[in-house]
Amino acid sequence: MLLRQFTRAPNNMNLIRRIATNAILKNQTVTTNIDYNQLVLVDVNDKNGYATVTLNRPPVNSFNLELMMALSRALDQVERNNSRGMILTSIIPNIFSTGFDIRELYQADERRLREFWSVLQDCWFKLYGSTYPTAASINGHNPAAGCFFALCCEYRAMVRNSKLGISGARLGISIPLPMIYTMRSVISTRQTELALTTGTLFTSDDALKVGLIDDIATDRSDAFAKCEAFLDRFKDIPPVSRGYTKRSVRQKDMEEIAANRQRDTDEFVRAVLNPEAQSSFAAFLGK
């Protein structure tokens, strides 16, 4: 059965901007909350300028097209706000994300599937190619696509007793290029190949050892604090030159993905519609 082996919105363009009314209280963080479309929440801390992007699709933050689109728009919002940094996290206590929503893949409509992948690619360009500093506060299990987005960030803190990785190989799924390039930007090519060809889901200790995460946290608030401390490291670094350097480091990967977008989409669609993959999805969903 599909990854059980791993343990066991609408198109709303209107932003609702809410300024915290009790900000006058001494020492209280002043936040501007941009409630985009509920599936992804964007909060900007007015004290330090950091945006928190929170995945909010209970029960498990699985990515369907709507969540992917909401993430894409949230990233646009962070960019437009000129945030000093961004922390990606999840509202669910012990789960960051369970990856793609299997219901999105099972008996999928091809047009919707193409759009799904295209929006994932957009998210990748926006997050991987962002010039502002990024960190992932991984508050729980994070297999597959959620791991991919966390790896796009510059820093990861993960709570103990969680698992992280891209396990597609165990299901006979070949891993798409954006995921390969992203993992390879974090750990060595050798370790990337090993992780992806064995479909390893890493414990927090093993993830730290191999370099997939930067810190182990005791709980979600510790993970968040560690992410803030990481972003603080850039407080005195001029953001424009910093962003330019980051983009230059990542430029080659982005050019290659941009040049292969159509082929990458075709391969994804073929992989999902493959009868073997469809049987796995059916088994997962108990069909």
Ligand SMILES: CCCCCCCC/C=C\CC(=O)SCCNC(=O)CCNC(=O)[C@H](O)C(C)(C)COP(=O)(O)OP(=O)(O)OC[C@H]1O[C@@H](n2cnc3c(N)ncnc32)[C@H](O)[C@@H]1OP(=O)(O)O
């Ligand atoms: C096929 C071509 C793909 C091409 C390239 C892809 C490359 C590979 C990268 C990404 C692919 C993916 O993302 S595929 C998704 C992979 N993810 C999983 O298989 C995770 C499965 N989930 C779990 O193992 C567990 O949910 C958990 C350990 C993460 C959490 O366990 P917990 O016990 O806390 O929760 P439940 O398992 O009871 O789940 C609650 C509820 O949610 C449903 N659920 C969970 N995950 C998904 C999902 N990914 N899609 C849809 N639904 C999901 C689960 O069935 C439960 O539902 P019910 O309450 O109705 O039983």
